Structure formats: structure tokens, C-alpha cells
Amino acid sequence: MTATTQPRQNGQEQLLTPGEVATLFRVDPKTVTRWATAGRIGSIRTPGGHRRFRESEVRALLAELTNDVNRSI
Amino acid sequence: MTATTQPRQNGQEQLLTPGEVATLFRVDPKTVTRWATAGRIGSIRTPGGHRRFRESEVRALLAELTNDVNRSI
DNA sequence: AGGAATTCGGGTAATTTGGGTT
């Protein structure tokens, strides 16, 4: 499954917007901002002050906080 | 501008809040929490500690526990 | 250069959590 989301740059880390992270966790984008402020998740700032998040970190966090029925962590 | 602002990279799972799951089963949200704690249903935690549930899993559980009248198998 | 959508900030409701109890 080749991602057709964004133009891929060589070996660069994919960055996610607050809205995209919010969708993954089913929370409000502002909540993602609070996570960043609280240091629960790393963030990168655009020169204009908007936050971006590393996809790998977000997905790792999501996996870490997931409790499946058939699989005890 | 176009509809390609942020194309869905989401082959992702739709998540439900405890309150939404509680509504589906017509129980108290706390009861849903107990199901999660008992491992009866999978859950995903936000970094803040709130739970989210996979909609597909919830629906499947609903269907599995549903007893309909047997009208011509 | 203009426009739509998103994301800043802050502030204030609503929901969720966990424990203990019924």
C-alpha cells in the first residue's frame, strides 16, 4: 500500500497536522495541542507557530496505548 | 481549496467514546469502562487516560450478543 | 491578491476517571 497522501521526500520523516493526530485518537485538535504543551508528545513548530507531529512517534504512541482483547501487552 | 487538502491516509479505525458505546448498549458509561478493565472489549487510551473503543469491535460485539427470532434459517 | 480551511490563543461547559458504596 503506497501512500498517496503527501509527496514523499527522500527518507524524510512524515509530519502530521494537529487535525490528523486528533482523528487518529478521536479527540479535538486542541486536545492534541495540550498534549504537546504538557510534553506528552513531541512537536515541531512552523515559522508561523503551527504545530506538526512526527508520524512515527504518533503511531508508536497509539500502539503503546492500545489494549487488544486477544493480546495482553 | 481543492478537496485534496489532506487526503485520507486513513484506512484507519473509527473510534467511539465511552458515552457513545454506553448509548449503543443502553448502559452507564462506567459499565463500559468495567468491560474494558475486565478485558471483554478492546480499548485505546488517549495520552490523558481517556478510553476510546473501536466501532467495528463494538458493532461486532453487539451483533454477536443479539438474539433474533429464528425465522426460517 | 483573495479565499477557504486549519490552527493558533484564551475561557467556559461537558465528559471521563477512579474509588467507594448500593
Place this chain on the structure above:
DNA sequence: ACTGTCCAAATTACCCGAATTC
């Protein structure tokens, strides 16, 4: 064993206007 309710504390959701992104 299972569920509903009470409580305080923590987390999250929605409101606004202004700035940023594309």
C-alpha cells in the same frame, strides 16, 4: 458476579476572534 449511583479531580469539548497555511 454484574450494574447504577455519589463524589472530587482530571481530561476533553465547544465557544470566540485573530493569525497561519495552502
